[in-house]
Amino acid sequence: MSDTQFGRYGGQYVPEALMPALEELEDAYERYVLGNEDGFLDEFRERIRDFGGRPTPLGRADRLSDRYGREVYLKREDLLHGGAHKLNNALGQVLLAKYMGKERIIAETGAGQHGTATAMAAAHLGMPCEIYMGRTDVNRQRPNVFRMRINGAEVNPVDIGRGTLKEAISETMRDWSRTVEDSHYVIGSVVGPSPFPRMVRDFQAIISEEAREQIRERTGGLPDSVVACAGGGSNTMGMFHEFVPDADVSLYAVEAGGSSLEVDEDTGVAPNSASLSTGAEGVLHGARTRLLQDSDGQIMESHSVSAGLDYAGVGPELAYLVDEGRVTPVNVDDDAALEAFHRLSTQEGIIPALETAHAFAYLEGAAAELGEVVIVNVSGRGDKDLETVIEETETRGIEAAPEMSVFDGGLR
Amino acid sequence: MSGSPPRGGPTDGLAAAFADGPAFVPYLVAGDPDYEGSLQYVEALARGGADVIELGLPFSEPIAEGPTIQSAIVRSLEAGMGPERFFTFVEALDVDVPLVCMTYYNLLYQYGTEEGPRPFVERAAEAGIAGFVVPDLPAEEAGPLRAACDEFGLDLIFIVAPTTRGERLARTHELISGYVYVQARLGTTGAREEVSDRTESSLERIADWEVPKAVGFGIKTGEHAARIVRAGADGIIVGSALVDVVAEGVEEGRPTAETAATLEERARELKRGALHGASEPEAEQP
Structure with a gap:
């Protein structure tokens, strides 16, 4: 190599x-x-x-822990200056x-x-x-x-x-x-x-460097799994890097499933951003990696309700770790991410970025494979997404969404 | 550095196009604004005196292109151009000058069922392509494509930028054949009012290279062409200034024949400029 x-x-x-x-x-x-x-x-x-305000805390999510019957810890990159990792x-x-x-x-x-x-x-x-x-x-x-x-x-x-x-x-x-x-x-x-x-990755690895120490202080050991959302993959690699050598720690990269994993070759649109889950090897923006592309090699237009995950490529190291079987790529769709956004906001008092909400949506659907102790990276806070979320949850009729009738004449 | 060519045989085709004085190397995006019109435009360039023609195979993420060629790429893609159609296009062209395919690596890489660029190069050779320029493929990543070009007797042209020096020059020199594409200034493609003064120093750095030196990026007029040749170039590459003619034709709704005639005329002016640059006394090399 x-x-x-x-x-x-x-x-x-x-x-x-x-x-x-x-x-x-x-x-x-x-x-x-x-x-x-x-x-x-x-x-x-x-x-x-x-x-920047480092180190960021690692906190136990009490109500999510109850909900899922496992210990859920949150690495709070949303508390870094600027509101994201x-x-x-x-x-x-x-x-x-x-x-x-x-x-x-x-x-x-x-x-x-x-x-x-x-x-x-x-x-x-x-x-x-x-x-x-x-x-x-x-x-x-x-x-x-x-x-x-x-x-x-x-x-x-x-x-x-x-x-x-x-x-x-x-x-x-x-x-x-x-x-x-x-x-x-x-x-x-x-x-x-x-x-x-x-x-x-090296600049972002400070996330897992801290988290690995913090979880050992809290629980006396390493987590069973670590979950992070993945678009290009910087919070993902930052959260995973120090755990990569820990073979017993499972690593889950949660991609944006968008509205569908099907692609439309004729219009060149992939209504998702799941390049690790569904993409093929190719060359984009300076690197050989996994991409959303058509059979000619033209890059497809990706989609996600979350702007930060909306990308047709992914970091080459993540593609490699997936091929090696070290990282498991999974994905959740737009609606599940929006549900998770509201769940974290009401259950834990943390409004996450829509990107981050994808990681929590995976927690909701995941079965026993996550193990006893899970760390989820709260890669960013959701202030920037409030308008999108309120609009999208209204349009899609997401049940967990609060109604906004406090405004005279409704939202608009 | 020795003056002996690193590669023989296959380079003769393209290098020969530079043998009779300064070469005029125009570029158009194949299929811009549509298949039929583009065939006529490319043929008009050949009639106007082109010695080599660079044909762009459009890629959705053209990171080395300025706005003019980006727009041409969008027009061509929307009109249905793609690798297979590109080869049909090349086979349909009635021109007697060597054709170079300019595209991005992912399209070469994805073609065919076998991994790597070999199937694309094999098909290009069959269609009559003489060589490649791949703007996102520096020498470091070009091994597989160089091998495929050697196997099928095609040239691989590299771009030398104003920032290319030292070891990087040597690395590129080792792999190059056909001609060298000297990038006249930093940045993306696009016609300019002034010609960069960095051209001369770039040409000096590769003075002992045996391949012909063609200069591109920003050449717009016959006068530019003359100055570039006077600075020591063996050829001039003109893209955006010609793509502009196609774009104007689309915007003004001009008949294809009229745009083709304008292209032919512009080609003549540029070729004349290049010849003029070569015939002036100060152009003589010691």
């Missing part, structure tokens, strides 16, 4: 103009992140504590860009969580920042657009295609190929060309 790969996955499928930047990044990653040169890691740890990576990469002498930050965003985290990190470290975001996502994630703008970042809407994460990544890569000499591309997940998947 070459060190740009995870088994048969990964690699560096990018335009030649970007290759020198990847080599430069690889070198910086090895020196600063792996080697702590100039005290990079010390500064990162200090800032993610003082600015995204800051771990964004702060790490913006700081790294600074150590590398770069002058400008660019990033893509889907749900807006990564864009928000990058905008915060850039403001915190005094770097100019531009975010690319698909038009559909701009419209369905307005609060995060406001947050990015308020933090001083430019937000460039991307009108191509369906205007979601896939198009935003392509457009950010185009920007980077123009500006590669002075800009750093803060990719938001464990996707893209090497070394991004490894580097993002």
